[in-house]
Each structure stands twice: as structure tokens, then as C-alpha cells.
Amino acid sequence: MKTMTGVQYEKDMLGRARYARIDLNKYSVTMDELQAFLNGSVSNKRSRRAVSQVEQSPYNPEYVAMINQAERDIKEGKGKKIAIADLWK
Numbered sequence: 001m002k003t004m005t006g007v008q009y010e011k012d013m014l015g016r017a018r019y020a021r022i023d024l025n026k027y028s029v030t031m032d033e034l035q036a037f038l039n040g041s042v043s044n045k046r047s048r049r050a051v052s053q054v055e056q057s058p059y060n061p062e063y064v065a066m067i068n069q070a071e072r073d074i075k076e077g078k079g080k081k082i083a084i085a086d087l088w089k
Helices: 031-055 061-075
Strands: 007-011 017-022
Touching: none
Parallel strands: none
Antiparallel strands: 007 017
């Protein structure tokens, strides 16, 4: 990993560079700018993760569509209600 002056990398227990200490005075970055950058990068990472989770759904799309249709039917009043006491009669 390329080193920069004013930046120190710290490693985790497995020896992987996981953390960085940045000299903000050297790079003249304000805390507001840093916070905005971090918020943007975290937001982008979360949105990429959400998209990848949707694309990699383990469920059969036909089954999901059937469940969604059943939920819509219940909301529209279609179907029959059975009391639990009457279930085994």
C-alpha cells in the first residue's frame, strides 16, 4: 500500500490495513468537510449494498409475487376468515 506523508495506516489483528490516521492540518481539511465526505461515502456504500442485496435475492420471484398478491387480496377483503377454535372442526 502506498504511503503518504501525514497519513498513518493501522493494522488489525490479522495484519490488514484497516484504519488511517490523517493529519488534517497538513491537508487543511475542516471537520465539516471531513464529515460531509464520510457521510457521502457511507451513504454510497449503503446504497450499493442495498442494490446488491435486491439483485441477489434467494427467493423465487414467482413465489414472492404470489405472496404479494395474497397480501393485496387480504387488504381488499377477498378471502375467508376462520376462527382458530373452528379450525379443526
